[in-house]
Amino acid sequence: MLQIRKLPLIVFALLIVVFPWIARGVPAIANYPDLMVFAGIYCLITIGLSLLMGYAGQISLGQAAFFGIGAYVSAILTAKYGMNPWICMAIGMVAASIVAVLVGVPSLKLRGHYLAMATLAFGIIVFIIFNEEGEWTGGPDGLIGIPGLNLFGFQFNSVEKYYYLVWFFVFAVFLFTINIIQSRDGRALRAIHVSEAASSATGVNVSRYKIVVFVYSAILASLAGSLYAHYLNFINPSTFDLFFSIKLLIMIALGGMHDIWGAIIGAFLITFLSFEWLHFFEEFEIIVYGLILLVVTIFLPQGLAGIPHMIKNWLRR
Template sequence: MGRKNWLILLGAAIFIAAFPWLVAQFKAISHYVDVMVFAGIFSLVCLGLSLLMGYAGQISLAQAAFFGIGAYASGILTTKFGFNSLVAMAAGMTISGAIAWLVGVPSLRLKGHYLAMATMGFGVIVNIVLAEEVNWTGGPSGMADIPPFRIGTFTIDGEIAWYYAVWAVVFCALIFCFHILHSRVGRALRAIHEEERAAESMGVPTARYKVRIFVLSAVFAALAGSLYAHYVACVNPSSFNLMWSIRFMLMVMVGGMHSLWGAIVGTVLMTFVGNEWLQVFAELEILVYGAILLIVALFLPGGIVSLVPGRIFRRKAPEATLAEGAGS
């Protein structure tokens, strides 16, 4: 990753590190640390989705399902089998990745809309299984009393500890993603995105790279789900349905799908919107989400980061990013 990204990363890290201290100064917003823990967890999902949407040009509507697989793997393996948290987490990530591979290999051979529909179908199936397998998952009411995250004798306990743990994972994931983008795979992905046929004829195995990114996005989602399960201690199927998959997509879109920073900015912003500021709308929530999604897709396809002047967040000129999008 380039020097510019390291500088932004450093700035972001300082801000994130100071954030709990900053909000502690104001009583009314001191609970924002809790919101930021969720934002960090969702950021992990959105980083993977952003790679898939922005760089592989594919949409997955099963991210909430992979998130749920991670959460339930952690929940079931730690409560019913006494697994170590870390092992349970790794198991969830492996299962998710394997399923993504199974779904991805056939549907990524096909044109654009097939992965979207296949993942939508798969997401609904996961939700039905979560609701039906009452003995394992607790059915529609879910599972409770998932033990705290423990590594050896060390337990992540309390909001502040969770905050720093989650965001440390987010930064590691971010650096990992930047490295992917600057590797052979990343260059291939950009070539695919710009001119798939040309890339293919140059010998880039486009389908194989897309599958890899899809698997990676599923693994990230499962990792996030595992953290989520341990943090909230109880899970139920309604956090992992189609609406949540659409929300993750919305977060990526709002921030800007062609920038990993966009994914994080969008996620943090939309988490605050969803958990804090949109509460007044209550019933209207779904309508507001639809409207935001439509407006962003039609009028601001580059997301918020495309509004930032200059080339701070962008590597390329904007027309290369969504040239074929947005009805321009």
């Protein structure tokens, strides 16, 4: 997992680029680019979360809050004050990173389930603020009138245009993150996951690393939130509730948390399952969803990204 090979990445990039053309030709999947926009937005969050969980070994059940901070900063500043969306996006990321430092410094001293509860509590508190401060956030009914994005007069006003915008961000973030993983810092992170005491003894500043990764994941979530708000032109608090944080955790677990590809596979899978494929089961949808979770955790403990590895091991036997 240390080396990210170039070939799969190039194939994946090409697939993403040509996909809208394919979808245009096949009526059955005509709405898939729309789903892919959301999958891409979720990928931004899960890449950060994967780095935090799979590499630095820290759990967060509060990522929905950072997603929401990005979305609400963008939404409020553009819809109510008419500011430039790109500047708002940057402000959102700054705001998310400040909050992440304030929350992360005391929280990341906690371990295991205590950290899980602390981040969960933080997420719920932020959700309550979104819900209660109706004057700013529009309350539970949500905020309308968020403008779309444009760049030098070019409007991202169709599904396909937005699709390319979102996936441009995903690739930029993906490549940047791979660089981190393969650098000295990446090795330090994995060392923390294996043993905090040992890595600290060899001179790794454990708490600094943990906070930097936490802030990085918060910034990515905030970016995703801004992109979400400008795509839907609407946000409401229930999008950013604790169940979304749990959904992100499920994405990571299904995809495989020890592999950055896992973050992408998980985001894809959950997006398509919950937004499209499971509709077939109607009332039984949530039972099937739960069963899928159980089956994957039982038979694929390394997540779907672990399948090639499992096949390799199986062939070698």
